[in-house]
Amino acid sequence: MFSKACKYAIRALIYLASRSEEPEKTGLREIAAEIDSPEAFTAKIMQILSKQNLVNSAKGPHGGFFIDTHAPEIKLIDVVKAIDGTQSIYGCGLGLKSCSETEPCPIHHEFSAIRNGLANLLKEQTIQQLARELKAGKSVLKHHLN
Amino acid sequence: MFSKACKYAIRALIYLASRSEEPEKTGLREIAAEIDSPEAFTAKIMQILSKQNLVNSAKGPHGGFFIDTHAPEIKLIDVVKAIDGTQSIYGCGLGLKSCSETEPCPIHHEFSAIRNGLANLLKEQTIQQLARELKAGKSVLKHHLN
DNA sequence: AGTAATAAAGACCTAATTATCCTTTATTAG
């Protein structure tokens, strides 16, 4: 569905948002530990998110990543587009060159309904909203099994 | 969503089914041409489908692939499972080790609804049914743009 | 000024997926 990078990105952002009233920034190491992702790879992803202005960063001691609490909330679709591009959301389910209403693939009708449902979910849900539910203990960002 | 191999597999099977009242078998070359897929790669995929008994094959002159018209119709989910496995259908949308109702990821609730919709689609739709719509001119298996 | 902490950037590596090629085996027509 989404690439691993994209999944890590969403988890990282939700974690960041979940502690964004803290004035302290959050370091890479902590993020990776809390979402159970490979540190160096997560760094790459954070770089992309930072360049796309989905997250802010500060170098140096006590530096780290943070989300601007005054900026508008981040929609999931913005994250997916930044990491995976649009093809994953709007492409044909059977791999035709494009999804087309006039030259539809055999599953177009049913599939596009589902895909639109997914796209709507991504447009409606925000990182911050999911972060609030996380803080309320309604969800988790990793499974510890050992 | 699905791997390329899986998309080719579904397209190939639909094409095969669409001409399965023809007693003649269909060669690899024709299949690949009709669904616009790389020939050798398609051969590999057909091998898998053949081993999983989703398709039959015959060697030699006038050989090729065919679908047993007396066997029960092939559900899309059987194809997806054969090529991509089950994780793509049942895994957590944010990449947690497993999708769990009791330890849900932040998007579990909304996402699993959509994923179940997709799973239902795959369970309900059959290759043969889609092939009939293809023959009725309601859909296409490739786009020619040149 | 000097040092430690931290993200940014780029080079690099590894694994999986996608794709091609070539040889072997089975089948059929003649």
Place this chain on the structure above:
DNA sequence: CTAATAAAGGATAATTAGGTCTTTATTACT
């Protein structure tokens, strides 16, 4: 029996995704 045909199978190449490492830039604290 032979030649032609077509799938099966194995080896390998190319591409993409996933992941690591090293160096550089920036900042805070002494």
